[in-house]
Amino acid sequence: MRGSQGQLGDAFATDSRAPVGHMSMPWCGKGLNDMAQVMEQRAVTSELPADTVIRQLVAKLTSRKHARIERVDNNSIEGHLGSKTAFRLKGGWIASTADFPVVVAVALQSSNGGSDVSITVADDLGFGLKWGIQKKYERAASEVADALVAAVVSTQEVGASNEGITGIAKTPVAGEETTCLNGHPVEPSVRFCPQCGALAASPPLWSESISRSEPIAPKTNGLAVASMVLGILWIFWLGSILAVVFGHISIRQIRRRHQPGRGIAIAGLVLGWLEVAGLVAVVVVALVVAVNNEDRKPASQIFKDAVSASSEASSVHIFGSESSSSGLTSLNLVVSPDVVGGTISEDGANIDVVVANGEVYLKADADFWQQVTSNPSSIQSLSGTWIEAPASNSDFAGVASLTDIWKQLKPQGTLTKGSVATENGMAVIPLSDSRSDTSVYVADSGPPYIVSVIRDASSSHGYLTFDNYGQAAIPSVPTDAVDVSQYLH
Numbered sequence: 001m002r003g004s005q006g007q008l009g010d011a012f013a014t015d016s017r018a019p020v021g022h023m024s025m026p027w028c029g030k031g032l033n034d035m036a037q038v039m040e041q042r043a044v045t046s047e048l049p050a051d052t053v054i055r056q057l058v059a060k061l062t063s064r065k066h067a068r069i070e071r072v073d074n075n076s077i078e079g080h081l082g083s084k085t086a087f088r089l090k091g092g093w094i095a096s097t098a099d100f101p102v103v104v105a106v107a108l109q110s111s112n113g114g115s116d117v118s119i120t121v122a123d124d125l126g127f128g129l130k131w132g133i134q135k136k137y138e139r140a141a142s143e144v145a146d147a148l149v150a151a152v153v154s155t156q157e158v159g160a161s162n163e164g165i166t167g168i169a170k171t172p173v174a175g176e177e178t179t180c181l182n183g184h185p186v187e188p189s190v191r192f193c194p195q196c197g198a199l200a201a202s203p204p205l206w207s208e209s210i211s212r213s214e215p216i217a218p219k220t221n222g223l224a225v226a227s228m229v230l231g232i233l234w235i236f237w238l239g240s241i242l243a244v245v246f247g248h249i250s251i252r253q254i255r256r257r258h259q260p261g262r263g264i265a266i267a268g269l270v271l272g273w274l275e276v277a278g279l280v281a282v283v284v285v286a287l288v289v290a291v292n293n294e295d296r297k298p299a300s301q302i303f304k305d306a307v308s309a310s311s312e313a314s315s316v317h318i319f320g321s322e323s324s325s326s327g328l329t330s331l332n333l334v335v336s337p338d339v340v341g342g343t344i345s346e347d348g349a350n351i352d353v354v355v356a357n358g359e360v361y362l363k364a365d366a367d368f369w370q371q372v373t374s375n376p377s378s379i380q381s382l383s384g385t386w387i388e389a390p391a392s393n394s395d396f397a398g399v400a401s402l403t404d405i406w407k408q409l410k411p412q413g414t415l416t417k418g419s420v421a422t423e424n425g426m427a428v429i430p431l432s433d434s435r436s437d438t439s440v441y442v443a444d445s446g447p448p449y450i451v452s453v454i455r456d457a458s459s460s461h462g463y464l465t466f467d468n469y470g471q472a473a474i475p476s477v478p479t480d481a482v483d484v485s486q487y488l489h
Helices: 050-062 084-089 134-158 222-233 238-257 262-292 299-312 366-372 376-382 394-404
Strands: 039-046 068-073 076-081 102-111 114-123 178-180 316-324 327-335 339-346 349-356 359-364 387-390 415-417 421-423 426-433 438-443 450-456 460-467
Touching: 039 134, 050 068, 050 076, 050 102, 050 114, 050 134, 102 134, 114 134, 222 238, 222 262, 238 262, 299 415, 299 426, 299 438, 299 450, 339 394, 349 366, 349 394, 359 366, 359 394, 366 376, 426 450
Parallel strands: none
Antiparallel strands: 039 114, 068 076, 076 102, 102 114, 316 327, 316 460, 327 339, 339 349, 349 359, 359 387, 415 426, 421 426, 426 438, 438 450, 450 460
8 A cells, every 4th residue: 555645735635544445346256355466555535526536537547558447437437457468478577567457446435525536456367476476566556556546636636626627517417418438429328339339438427528648449350350361371271261251240240330440351351252262263173174084984984985075076187097908098087077078098099078968979080980980981071070979879888988987986895994195195095995906095184085096906007096176177068069870870
C-alpha cells in the first residue's frame, strides 16, 4: 500500500489502511482476494462526484496498452490490462511492465458531495509465479494503481466541481441516446456497438468532452486474417480450402459486426479459389491421363479401342508396302468414312483409285490394263482415263474393299501386349498376333490411334504406317469418268 495525504494535495485524503474490501469479479467467478498472488490497493477520497471520477478513470484505462473494460457503471469499473500472450512469449523477464496482465477493479461511494475511491490491481495469470518474477509483477501492478490515483488527482485539478469539465451530465436523462466509446449511437440494451464493436455506455460516463489518447478501434476479424495466411501458405491445397471456408465466414461476420478486415478476407478468398482451381485442373489432367493410358488395359481392349478411334477419325493417311512370292505391292491412300482415294502400285503398274458412293473410279496405265483385257483397242482407250464401275463388279472387288479397311484389321490368334516402345517418334503399345506374325502398334497417349502395322512372316514381309489423323486431305471424286462397261464385256 502506498500514498499519503501530503502527496495527493488538500483535496484528497489517502489511507493505506483503509479497507478496500472483497471485490468480486463476475467474469472470473471468484473474488480477487481468493485468486491473486500479487495485489496493490489504494484508497482515495475526492471532492468530485462519482460519475466525474469514473469518466476520467475510464479514459485513463482505455489509453493504456491492451486495455479491456469488462464492466462500467456509475460507481464501479472492472477490466483487464496487459497481455498474457506477450508475457508468456517473453517469459516475464524481458516483458515490459505494461505487458504484465493485471485485473483492475475500482469502486466508488458518494460521501458528503464527493467520492470515496477504492482501487485494486491484481495479477491475472491463474498460475503460480516462478523464477523471481513476483517482484517485477508487484512493480507493474503498483504502476497501474499509482496511475489511476494520479488520474483522480488530475480530475480534481481541472476544477473543484463538475463545472470544470464541460458537457458532463451528473445523472442519465430518461430517453437520452446511448453511445459507444467511439461515439456511435446504440440501443440502451446493447452492450457492444454494432458498427465498431466498442463497449457501449451511457452519456454520463462517455461524454465527448472527456479526451482519451486514442479511440478504441474494433479488432480486425480473426478469420479474415486466417484466410489470407492460409491462402499464402497453400499447405498442399488444405490451406487453400480452409482459406475459402474462412474467407466466406469472415465476410459474413464482418458484415454483421461491422468489423474491419473485409479487404484481407477478399484477398484470402481470391488466393484460396485460385489454388482450388489449380487443384481441379490437376485432378482433371490426372483423370485424363489415367483414362488415356492404354498400356494399363488388356491387349484385346487396347485393340478394340484402337480400331474404334481410328475408324471414327475424319481422315487418315495410310502408306506402306508388302513383298511376297507374287511380287511387290505398295499403296498411298487417304481413308475417310465416305471416300477412299490414292495410288496403288502392283508389279510396276500404277493405279489412281477413288471409291465413293458405291462406285469405283480408276485411272491406270497400259501395264495395268494389259492384265485386265487383251483387246489392244480397249487398252489404248482406257490408259490414262478415269473409268467408273460399280463397287459390286467382281473385276474391281479388291479395290472396292478398301472402304472396309478397318473391318479387315482382325486378329487371327491371341493378342499379346508388349512393353511401351517408340514408333515413328511416338510412345506406342505393341500388340502381337500369335498366328499371323503381325504386330499392331497403338498410341499410348491421347486417342488410341493405330500408328503402324508390321507383318514379318516367312512368306511375306510388309508394313503400313498411319498418320495425319483428322488432317489428311480427302480426295475429290472424278467428274469426267467413263463407264467401263463400254470396253469390258
